[in-house]
Amino acid sequence: MKQILFLFVSFSFLATCWAQEDTAVEVHIPATQKYSFTSVIDIEASDVKSQGNTGTCWSFAGSSFIESEIFKSSGVLIDISEMYNVRQTYPSKAWNYVMRQGKTQFSEGGLAHDVLNSIKQYGLVPESAYSGLMTESQKHDHATIVPELQKVLDAYIKNDKDSNSPNWKFKVDSILNVKLGKIPDNFSYNGLYYNPKSFLEMTKFDVSNYVTLTSFLQEPFYSQFILNIPDNFSNGIYYNIPLNKLVDAVDTALKNGYSLALDCDVSEKTFSSKYGVAVLPKKLDEQEKCLTYIVEESEITPEFRQQEFENYNTTDDHLMHIVGLVKDQNNNEYYKIKNSWGGNSDRIGNDGYVYMSKPFFKLKTISVTVNKKGLPDTLKKDLKI
Numbered sequence: 001m002k003q004i005l006f007l008f009v010s011f012s013f014l015a016t017c018w019a020q021e022d023t024a025v026e027v028h029i030p031a032t033q034k035y036s037f038t039s040v041i042d043i044e045a046s047d048v049k050s051q052g053n054t055g056t057c058w059s060f061a062g063s064s065f066i067e068s069e070i071f072k073s074s075g076v077l078i079d080i081s082e083m084y085n086v087r088q089t090y091p092s093k094a095w096n097y098v099m100r101q102g103k104t105q106f107s108e109g110g111l112a113h114d115v116l117n118s119i120k121q122y123g124l125v126p127e128s129a130y131s132g133l134m135t136e137s138q139k140h141d142h143a144t145i146v147p148e149l150q151k152v153l154d155a156y157i158k159n160d161k162d163s164n165s166p167n168w169k170f171k172v173d174s175i176l177n178v179k180l181g182k183i184p185d186n187f188s189y190n191g192l193y194y195n196p197k198s199f200l201e202m203t204k205f206d207v208s209n210y211v212t213l214t215s216f217l218q219e220p221f222y223s224q225f226i227l228n229i230p231d232n233f234s235n236g237i238y239y240n241i242p243l244n245k246l247v248d249a250v251d252t253a254l255k256n257g258y259s260l261a262l263d264c265d266v267s268e269k270t271f272s273s274k275y276g277v278a279v280l281p282k283k284l285d286e287q288e289k290c291l292t293y294i295v296e297e298s299e300i301t302p303e304f305r306q307q308e309f310e311n312y313n314t315t316d317d318h319l320m321h322i323v324g325l326v327k328d329q330n331n332n333e334y335y336k337i338k339n340s341w342g343g344n345s346d347r348i349g350n351d352g353y354v355y356m357s358k359p360f361f362k363l364k365t366i367s368v369t370v371n372k373k374g375l376p377d378t379l380k381k382d383l384k385i
Contacts, residue, residue, distance in 0.1 A: 032289075032293045032294075033293060033294045033328075033329065033330070034292055034293055034294075035277065035292070035293070035294060035328055035355075036328060036329045037326045037327070037328055037334070037355060038326060038327055038328075038329075039324065039325075039326055039336075040324070040325040040326055040327055040333070041254045041255065041324045041325040041336075042323070042324040042336070043068055043072075043254070043257060043258075043259045043323045043324050044068060044071050044072070044077065045064060045067065045068050045259065045321065045323045045338055046064060046067045046068075046077060046079060047343070048338060048339065048340070048342065048343045048351065048352030048353070049064075049082070049340055049342075050139070050140075050340065050341060050342035050343075051082075051140060051340040051341070052139040052140030052141055052142075053139070053140065053141040053142065053143055054086075054108060054140045054141070054142040055107060055108030055109050055142070056082065056083075056086050056108055056110070056140070056142070057318050057319045057320070057340050058109065058110035058111050058112060058114060058115065058231070058263075058319045059082040059083070059085045059086050059089075059110065059114075059115055060082050060319075060340035061112060061261050061262070061319035061320050061321045061338075061340065062085065062112045062114070062115030062116070062261055062319070062369075063080040063081070063082045063085060063115060064080075064321040064338055064340075065112065065115075065259060065260070065261040065321050065369065066080055066115065066119070066124075066205060067079070067080050068259045068321070068323065069205060069258075069259070069371060070203050070204075070205055072257060072258070073204060073205075074203070074204065078126055078203065079126055079127040079128070080124060080125075080126060080127065081124075081125045081126060081127045081129065081130040081131065081132070082127075082132070083130060083131060083132020083133075083140070083180055084118075084122075084124070084125045084129075084130045084132070084183070084196075085114070085115045085118040085119070086110075086132065086180070087130070087132065087176055087180045087181075087183060088118045088121070088122045088183070089110060089114050089117075089118050090145075090149065090172065090176055091169070091172060091173070091176075092114075092117075092233075092234065093106060093110075093233055094106070094149060094153055094168070094169075094172050096233050096234070097150075097153055098153055098156060098157060098168065101157055102153070102154060102157045104233065105230045105231070105233065106146065106149070106150055106153065107146060107230075107231070108142055108145070108146055109230070109231040109316075110231055110233075111231050111232060111234075111236055111263060111316070111319065111367075112212065112261040112263065112319060112367075112369040113212055113234065113236035113237075113369065114234055114236075116207045116210060116369075117234055119200060119205070119207055120207045122196055122197075123195070123196030123197040123198075123199060123200040124196060124199050124200040124203060124205065125183075125184065125187065125196050125199060126187075126189055126199070128187075128189065129184050129187035129188075129189065130181065130183065130184060130187075131181075132180045132181060133181075134178075134179070134180070134181060142179070144179070145175070145176075145179050145180075148175050148179075149172055149175055149176075152168050152171045152172060152175070153168060153172075155168075156168040183196075184196075187199075209371050209372060209373065210369055210370065210371055210372065211239055211369070211370065211372050211375075211383070211385060212236060212237070212238050212239065212367050212368070212369045212370075213238070213239050213241055213246055213249055213367060213368050213369075213370065214227060214238045214239070214240055214241075214246070214365075214366065214367040214368075215240065215241055215242060215243045215245070215246045215302065215305070215365075216240060216305075216306060216309060217302060217303070217306045218306075219240045220240065221240055221241055221242055222239075222240070222241065222382050222383060223239075223240055224237050224238065224239055224240070225237070225238060225240060226238070227366075227367070229315070229316045229366065230316070231316055238367055239383050239385075241379065241382075241383070242302070243300075243302045243305060243362060245379060246362075246365070246368070247358060247361070247362065248376060248379075249368070249370070249375055249376065249379055250322065250335070250361075250368060250370075251325075252374065252375060252376045253370050253371070253374035253375060254322070254324065254325055254335075256373075256374040257374070258370060258371045258373070258374030259321060259322055259323045259324075260321075260322040260368045260369060260370045261319060261320075261321055261322075261368065261369040261370075262319065262320050262321065262322050262335075262337065262365065262367075262368055263316050263318075263319050263365070263366040263367045263368070263369075264316075264317070264318060264319075264320070264361075264364045264365045264366055265313075265314045265315050265316070265317045265318075265364040265366070266278070266317045266318045266364075267315070267317055268280075268360075268364065269287050269288075270287055270290055270291065270360070271354070271360070271364075272291050272349070272354075273339060273341050273347070273348055273349065273352075273354060274291075274347055274348065274349055275291040275292065275349045276348075276349030276350025276351075276353060276354055276355060277290075277291055277334075277349075277350075277354065277355050277356075277357075278337070278354050278355070278356040278357065278360045278364075279291075279295070279297060279356075279357045279359070279360055280297050280298045280300070280357060280359040280360045280363060280364075281295045281296070281297060281298070282295070282296045282297055282298045283295070283296070294328055294329075294330060294332070297357055297359040297360075298359050298363075299359070300359050300362040300363045304363070305362065305363055308363060314363065314364055314366070315366075316366045320337045320338060320339050320340070320354070321337065321338040322335050322336070322337055322338075322368070323336050323337070323338050323353075324336035326355055332357065332358075333357075333358060334355040334356055334357050334358070335355070335356045335358075335361060336353055336355060337353060337354040337355070337356050338352070338353055339352055339353065339354055372385050
């Protein structure tokens with residue numbers, strides 16, 4: 001009985017006794033570990049930009065993704081105009097809103113495939129030819145664009161004769177010209193003249209090479225479907241695959257040197273641009289700690305992922321660009337995500353990049369857009385692409 005009681009003597013008492021002995025025993029207590037990241041894969045990408053006061057992350061992410069794709073094929077890094085894609089997409093949004101008689105969302109938001117749609121129809125231009133900034137502006141601010149456009153569209157839908165509403169297309173174009181600037185018919189780049197279509201041809205970028213992958217349970221795996229989310233105004237097609245295959249597809253693409261455009265939810269407190277990490281702690285009381293220190297993360301099942309999507313805890317908040325892979329000192333892997341909220345400052349960590357853990361990715365990812373050449377051969381066969 002005395003031996004049993006001895007086992008329950010407090011640790012502090014034992015430590016005190018051992019310290020007093022000539023042959024003291026050193027007790028090692030594992031220290032909490034701050035993140036220390038090592039690069040595993042790093043794909044060439046342009047510098048981090050700021051989308052400013054706009055909801056155009058979709059074009060910043062999509063354009064950055066295209067820049068990396070052009071670099072991979074040509075070795076040339078071209079600064080693509082984000083606002084050209086935005087300017088060309090607004091009329092399509094307006095048409096969709098009018099034809100649905102105002103019974104759909106009209107906003108600044110969009111998705112990666114909207115950039116591809118714009119490029120396919122209207123070509124590409126470099127940032128130097130179309131910045132979308134007027135007069136002396138240094139920062140994008142679109143706070144008044146949607147309200148002004150929607151006023152015109154709603155007047156037409158309501159058949160407001162006093163507003164001269166039948167000219168809504170002309171009015172939309174006029175507003176966009178004032179806010180973002182007129183689209184150039186031609187421009188000079190590196191001493192040569194192009195128009196948007198010929199510039200696209202020069203880059204050799206082919207929109208047919210790209211697919212969007214997702215993983216949800218409401219549709220059969222290895223099928224194509226239209227994902228019903230608010231920003232999918234253009235009815236983009238998604239390939240549905242199992243969750244583990246989605247992670248494997250991203251890992252394989254990165255290993256093959258292909259980056260990806262990412263649509264995900266960033267509303268969690270554990271997604272932090274300030275600390276430059278996005279993690280999913282298993283314990284709720286570690287939500288603050290996990291931004292600085294390595295903690296145990298949750299295991300994510302397809303069923304839980306589906307539940308969080310259906311109850312709106314996971315929504316298509318934000319688009320970014322996956323440009324690599326890093327690991328911490330415990331060999332946990334994180335995707336290196338290029339954000340569009342500016343570079344390094346007191347409020348932005350990791351030079352504007354976010355290191356996203358795989359548990360966070362599994363739960364919060366809506367979709368990824370990727371060059372199908374970078375995917376596993378077995379997946380391409382299953383998807384018939």
